[in-house]
Amino acid sequence: MKTKLESIVEALPYQAPFLFVNELTFISEEKVEGNYTFSPEEYFYEGHFKDMAVTPGVILTECMAQIGVVCLGIYLLSKLNSENDIKNLQVALSSTEIDFLKPVYPGETVTVVSEKKYFRFNKLKCNVKMLNSKDEVICKGTISGMLKISENEE
Amino acid sequence: MTTEQIYAKLLPIVKTYLPEDVSEKDITPEKDLTGELNINSAHLVDVVLDVEDEFNVEFANADMENLRTMNDAIDIIKQKLNTK
Numbered sequence: 001m002k003t004k005l006e007s008i009v010e011a012l013p014y015q016a017p018f019l020f021v022n023e024l025t026f027i028s029e030e031k032v033e034g035n036y037t038f039s040p041e042e043y044f045y046e047g048h049f050k051d052m053a054v055t056p057g058v059i060l061t062e063c064m065a066q067i068g069v070v071c072l073g074i075y076l077l078s079k080l081n082s083e084n085d086i087k088n089l090q091v092a093l094s095s096t097e098i099d100f101l102k103p104v105y106p107g108e109t110v111t112v113v114s115e116k117k118y119f120r121f122n123k124l125k126c127n128v129k130m131l132n133s134k135d136e137v138i139c140k141g142t143i144s145g146m147l148k149i150s151e152n153e154e
Numbered sequence: 155m156t157t158e159q160i161y162a163k164l165l166p167i168v169k170t171y172l173p174e175d176v177s178e179k180d181i182t183p184e185k186d187l188t189g190e191l192n193i194n195s196a197h198l199v200d201v202v203l204d205v206e207d208e209f210n211v212e213f214a215n216a217d218m219e220n221l222r223t224m225n226d227a228i229d230i231i232k233q234k235l236n237t238k
Binding site: 121 | 194195196197198199200202203213215218
């Protein structure tokens with residue numbers, strides 16, 4: 001039996017090399033927590049940077065958005081619709097405002113914690129932070145996205 | 155509240171979310187907020203949330219579907235204020 005948390009990760013519209021969610025550890029209508037381990041083999045380390053591998057901020061943002069906004073959005077939509085419809089999910093990032101405080105090196109595991117500010121008229125806005133294994137804040141801010149189930153598959 | 159009073163309060167909210175290539179002079183009561191004023195769907199939600207705070211009303215999903223122009227917004231706000 002798949003758990004609720006596993007089925008949310010499976011419903012994500014991403015795959016390698018652009019899936020940045022390993023597992024969810026908590027979800028409610030107000031909050032989600034999950035984690036991801038950046039393998040030293042990730043494709044972007046080859047170019048960022050030339051001489052030293054550091055995880056790009058855009059990738060940290062993507063990881064925060066996938067766990068913090070898209071996973072939470074799938075959960076919230078599944079509360080409103082029948083679960084089968086989640087495969088017609090449409091997602092768009094609408095805005096981000098993030099401060100970056102610490103670097104993430106290859107092999108590190110990060111935890112993302114996201115709290116809903118609101119989910120109205122398909123727009124989900126969240127306060128999101130990313131923590132390292134020492135529980136230090138790597139980056140934090142707000143992310144919003146539009147999430148809806150497309151209805152044109154009748 | 156009169157139509158003019160509502161319009162005067164609505165105008166600065168809509169201005170905030172206009173894209174850079176649309177001038178505030180382009181705003182008229184008949185203009186389509188997304189189609190003509192180019193406000194994207196995420197910002198249209200922001201407009202509605204600001205309107206809710208400003209007028210102390212609450213929009214339902216059906217109101218959102220009926221919201222196309224400045225005039226639609228004024229009609230919806232009027233209707234909400236009258237039923238309070």
